[in-house]
Amino acid sequence: MKPTVHDIAKSAGVSLATVDRVLNSRPGVRGVTRAKVEEAIVELGYVRDLAAANLAKGRTYSFIFILPENDNSFMIGLHEEVRGAIARSSAERTRIRIVDVPPFDPEALVAALENVLAEKPAGVAFIAVDAPEVRAMAERLREAGIPMVTLVSDLPDSSRDHYAGIDNIAAGRTAGSLMGRFLIGRDATVAVLAGSMLVRDHRERLEGFSAVISDHYSNIVILPVLEGRDDAVLAERMVADTLRRHPDIAGIYSLGGGNRGLIRAIQKADVKQPVVIAHELTGSTRSALGDGVIDAVLNQDAGHEVRSAIRVLKAKADGLPVIAAQERIRIDIFLKDNLP
Amino acid sequence: MKPTVHDIAKSAGVSLATVDRVLNSRPGVRGVTRAKVEEAIVELGYVRDLAAANLAKGRTYSFIFILPENDNSFMIGLHEEVRGAIARSSAERTRIRIVDVPPFDPEALVAALENVLAEKPAGVAFIAVDAPEVRAMAERLREAGIPMVTLVSDLPDSSRDHYAGIDNIAAGRTAGSLMGRFLIGRDATVAVLAGSMLVRDHRERLEGFSAVISDHYSNIVILPVLEGRDDAVLAERMVADTLRRHPDIAGIYSLGGGNRGLIRAIQKADVKQPVVIAHELTGSTRSALGDGVIDAVLNQDAGHEVRSAIRVLKAKADGLPVIAAQERIRIDIFLKDNLP
DNA sequence: CAATTTTTGAGGTACGTAAATCAGAATTTC
DNA sequence: GAAATTCTGATTTACGTACCTCAAAAATTG
Numbered sequence: 001m002k003p004t005v006h007d008i009a010k011s012a013g014v015s016l017a018t019v020d021r022v023l024n025s026r027p028g029v030r031g032v033t034r035a036k037v038e039e040a041i042v043e044l045g046y047v048r049d050l051a052a053a054n055l056a057k058g059r060t061y062s063f064i065f066i067l068p069e070n071d072n073s074f075m076i077g078l079h080e081e082v083r084g085a086i087a088r089s090s091a092e093r094t095r096i097r098i099v100d101v102p103p104f105d106p107e108a109l110v111a112a113l114e115n116v117l118a119e120k121p122a123g124v125a126f127i128a129v130d131a132p133e134v135r136a137m138a139e140r141l142r143e144a145g146i147p148m149v150t151l152v153s154d155l156p157d158s159s160r161d162h163y164a165g166i167d168n169i170a171a172g173r174t175a176g177s178l179m180g181r182f183l184i185g186r187d188a189t190v191a192v193l194a195g196s197m198l199v200r201d202h203r204e205r206l207e208g209f210s211a212v213i214s215d216h217y218s219n220i221v222i223l224p225v226l227e228g229r230d231d232a233v234l235a236e237r238m239v240a241d242t243l244r245r246h247p248d249i250a251g252i253y254s255l256g257g258g259n260r261g262l263i264r265a266i267q268k269a270d271v272k273q274p275v276v277i278a279h280e281l282t283g284s285t286r287s288a289l290g291d292g293v294i295d296a297v298l299n300q301d302a303g304h305e306v307r308s309a310i311r312v313l314k315a316k317a318d319g320l321p322v323i324a325a326q327e328r329i330r331i332d333i334f335l336k337d338n339l340p
Numbered sequence: 341m342k343p344t345v346h347d348i349a350k351s352a353g354v355s356l357a358t359v360d361r362v363l364n365s366r367p368g369v370r371g372v373t374r375a376k377v378e379e380a381i382v383e384l385g386y387v388r389d390l391a392a393a394n395l396a397k398g399r400t401y402s403f404i405f406i407l408p409e410n411d412n413s414f415m416i417g418l419h420e421e422v423r424g425a426i427a428r429s430s431a432e433r434t435r436i437r438i439v440d441v442p443p444f445d446p447e448a449l450v451a452a453l454e455n456v457l458a459e460k461p462a463g464v465a466f467i468a469v470d471a472p473e474v475r476a477m478a479e480r481l482r483e484a485g486i487p488m489v490t491l492v493s494d495l496p497d498s499s500r501d502h503y504a505g506i507d508n509i510a511a512g513r514t515a516g517s518l519m520g521r522f523l524i525g526r527d528a529t530v531a532v533l534a535g536s537m538l539v540r541d542h543r544e545r546l547e548g549f550s551a552v553i554s555d556h557y558s559n560i561v562i563l564p565v566l567e568g569r570d571d572a573v574l575a576e577r578m579v580a581d582t583l584r585r586h587p588d589i590a591g592i593y594s595l596g597g598g599n600r601g602l603i604r605a606i607q608k609a610d611v612k613q614p615v616v617i618a619h620e621l622t623g624s625t626r627s628a629l630g631d632g633v634i635d636a637v638l639n640q641d642a643g644h645e646v647r648s649a650i651r652v653l654k655a656k657a658d659g660l661p662v663i664a665a666q667e668r669i670r671i672d673i674f675l676k677d678n679l680p
Numbered sequence: 681c682a683a684t685t686t687t688t689g690a691g692g693t694a695c696g697t698a699a700a701t702c703a704g705a706a707t708t709t710c
Numbered sequence: 711g712a713a714a715t716t717c718t719g720a721t722t723t724a725c726g727t728a729c730c731t732c733a734a735a736a737a738t739t740g
Contacts, residue, residue: 002430004696015719020698028717030707047431051391052696055725088663090342091387173677181522181635212677295521303665323428325643328680333673337513337552340668344726355689360728368687370737392726395695 003044012040023048050318054093061094063313064119065151065306066112066126068103072230072257073282074302075103078152081306094310097121104199106131113137116146123147123313125164128155130200135159147316149309152300153201161316164309164329166300168201171331172208172255175277178296178333179209179251180217182275188250191223191242191274195230195256205255205279220251228258236261243269254278263288281334289336299332343384352380363388390658394433401434403653404459405491405646406452406466408443412570412597413622414642415443418492421646434650437461444539446471453477456486463487463653465504468495470540475499487656489649492640493541501656504649504669506640508541511671512548512595515617518636518673519549519591520557522615528590531563531582535570535596545595545619560591570597572604579605587611594618603628621674629676639672 005023009016014037021029022037029037040046053059065082068075079098086096099115101108106129116124117140124141128134128150135158141148142159154163179190192209194202206225213220226242228235235258243249243265251274254262259278263285266276273292278285281299288294308327315322334340345363349356354377361369362377369377380386393399405422408415419438426436439455441448446469456464457480464481468474468490475498481488482499494503519530532549534542546565553560566582568575575598583589583605591614594602599618603625606616613633618625621639628634648667655662674680 002696005698006696015721016697017699017720018718021718024698026699030717033718049395049696050431051433052395052725053698055389055392055395055727056696056698058698058725084663091390091660093391170678174675177675177677182524184522184524208677301665303663307663307666320431323643323647325641326647330670330672330680331678332670333675333678335514335517335673337517337548338510338671338673340670342726345728346726357690357729358688361688364728366729370687373687389726392695393728395697396726396728398695398728 002049003046004049005046007044008037008040008046011044012037059093061122061314061317063094063096063123063125063310064099064116064121065096065309066099066101066109066116066124068127069100070103070230073284074257074280077282078302078306081303084303085306085310094314096310104129104196106134109134110137113141117141117144120144120146122317123149125149125151125309125313127152128158128160128200129153130155147313149312151305151309153199162309162312162322162327164305164312164327165201166329166331168204169208171279171298172205172210173212174208174331174333175205175253175255175296175298176209176212176217179253179275179277180213180220182295183217183220183250185219186250187219187221189221189223189246189248190251190253191226191239191246191249193226193228193235193239193252193254193256193258193262195258196227197225199256202256209253209255223249228256228261230257232258232261232264234258234261236265239265240269243271247271249274251275251277259288259294260284263293266293281332281339286339289334289339292336295335297334299334300329301332305329342389343386344389345386347384348377348380348386351384352377399433401462401654401657403434403436403650404439404456404461404464405436405649406439406441406449406456406464408467409440410443410570413624414597414620417622418642418646421643424643425646425650434654436650444469444536446474449474450477453481457481457484460484460486462657463489465489465491465649465653467492468498468500468540469493470495487653489652491645491649493539502649502652502662502667504645504652504667505541506669506671508544509548511619511638512545512550513552514548514671514673515545515593515595515636515638516549516552516557519593519615519617520553520560522635523557523560523590525559526590527559527561529561529563529586529588530591530593531566531579531586531589533566533568533575533579533592533594533596533598533602535598536567537565539596542596549593549595563589568596568598568601572598572601574598574601576601576605580609583609583611589614591615591617599628599634600624603633606633621672621679626679629674629679632676635675637674639674640669641672645669 005019009019019037022034082098089096099112101112109129110133138159148160149162149164150160152165226238228238239262276294277296278294279298281297285297312322345359349359359377362374429436439452441452449469450473478499488500489502489504490500492505566578568578579602616634617636618634619638621637625637652662
């Protein structure tokens with residue numbers, strides 16, 4: 001039988017009230033008595049029944065998700081996943097709220113976090129914009145004891161408790177490795193389409209990609225990066241233009257958004273089909289994979305990221321450990337044969 | 341505020357006892373009264389507080405995992421994951437027990453399930469051996485209302501509630517696709533190393549692999565399957581033998597166990613390094629991936645499978661829905677660049 | 681309509697913890 | 711050593727549900 005507070009009281013020779021004071025670190029217990037109780041806790045292997053405690057406290061965990069109002073498929077999907085979690089939350093003693101902010105805007109993010117600080121929720125998740133003022137704000141949140149998880153894009157070496165997202169350098173390396181293997185042997189020119197080099201994830205993916213290519217695939221030449229601002233129209237124009245100027249292009253790595261435009265450009269171009277590796281499994285990348293326009297898609301599972309963020313926030317709020325393996329966000333590689 | 345049983349009683353104009361009788365389908369309630377209460381439940385959107393209910397019932401979920409006493413790395417890892425879950429289970433009102441059975445032995449599995457039937461736990465997970473007697477036993481368990489999850493290897497079209505494992509045909513197709521792309525253009529001979537064609541997962545992987553190769557990569561010839569019984573020593577001998585007789589082998593697909601033997605055979609052989617695709621990320625496949633002996637590893641995350649099985653069993657025991665996306669077990673593709 | 685059976689109400693206890701009050705004990709301070 | 715202060719114990723209520731008992735009310739039966 002699992003020991004309860006009563007067992008501890010008996011074993012330590014104190015009253016229930018004292019045990020309660022120790023457990024919830026309320027004042028009014030002498031050091032010696034506290035030690036006695038703590039010893040009994042360890043000895044009996046007591047673990048607080050969280051469900052009962054939450055019931056008694058009438059506690060509900062309130063979490064805030066700060067999300068950019070982006071209109072690309074991935075962000076829309078992410079929103080959806082959070083909304084799904086909200087729909088399920090009634091049964092789980094959690095109340096989740098979404099706060100929308102303009103994308104790539106450090107000030108807006110800081111302002112949103114300022115409101116969070118005032119509201120003092122049980123935890124907050126946000127897509128980091130890597131800027132000094134955001135770091136400073138994160139530090140203030142940490143001081144206020146609000147658990148904090150970065151989502152999709154990290155704020156490394158900061159005071160966040162956890163990052164729910166993929167390792168973008170590894171993702172870029174994986175793309176480079178696949179590209180190299182798919183283009184084995186032959187001299188080849190490869191184009192890279194990014195959203196913006198101002199965003200950390202994109203920089204890191206490019207970094208990983210370039211490193212693998214230059215280290216292991218000297219037969220491949222990478223053209224200067226195209227910055228398509230994650231915009232389908234712009235991306236289409238840029239890719240079409242590049243394909244016209246370099247009809248010999250053998251591969252394209254699209255490490256950001258705007259893949260709809262990329263796909264259109266390739267389909268319209270009068271060139272030999274290049275090897276295409278893109279990120280994020282969406283409606284368009286999925287069908288392009290099926291059609292053979294895209295050869296591989298690297299994906300991060302938005303649903304997993306959201307659920308993981310919630311689990312971690314809850315664990316942090318309770319001071320519980322997380323199961324690291326469960327919270328590792330994988331770099332999913334999809335070929336047309338392993339589509340879910 | 342979430343409605344409670346009290347709110348329902350008030351709203352339906354009945355007493356708490358009657359609401360309780362309806363909720364827990366106890367006898368002694370007239371049809372009309374029951375209807376009134378049910379209406380109030382729907383109207384107020386009442387959902388039973390599971391935590392409070394379990395507290396009141398003093399309920400602990402007891403689950404049984406039937407695992408084969410195999411000594412390959414994957415099964416050892418699976419055991420470990422279940423043990424990890426057991427270690428964590430105290431906090432989660434679950435009690436998990438492992439029952440060991442001899443591998444690939446339908447009768448032993450049936451006997452173990454018979455014991456399960458007698459014990460009536462809250463759920464059972466097992467690695468299916470696809471045999472008629474196992475199916476019959478599963479049917480009996482279903483009739484007894486015991487939630488049932490197959491793990492790693494499925495019992496399709498049976499009475500199991502859920503399968504926590506990968507789609508092995510898709511895994512084989514993925515391997516075929518990678519092999520085809522890695523060997524692009526050149527005529528090539530490929531060997532396949534399996535454990536046993538009597539096991540469903542292995543048959544399905546081979547089926548998927550062969551289908552992709554014959555449909556899309558006519559340049560590739562597949563040699564007759566080697567059955568290494570998942571045994572490293574036997575596998576080494578068979579692979580070494582094959583490499584001697586076919587020094588031109590360009591690729592090897594290892595769809596079962598015994599990879600340690602495979603790796604040794606390749607390292608010792610005096611041939612051009614073939615493209616190697618294997619299953620399950622273990623100590624040996626991992627380091628072979630790093631050394632470039634293996635080119636890609638397809639993996640199923642045993643930890644995810646175990647946690648998923650437990651979540652599903654719990655949901656089934658409570659009559660709750662599962663989050664399908666969360667329980668889908670991915671076919672992880674590992675190159676040396678995206679190792680966790 | 682009386683007797684019987686079924687249905688319902690009222691109330692309590694329990695699960696394990698939180699949180700509060702109040703009285704009494706121990707300790708410290710002067 | 712009395713007063714003030716700090717600790718501690720005993721007890722109670724509460725959270726939302728389950729489950730039990732007993733009595734009263736309603737419906738059914740003969």
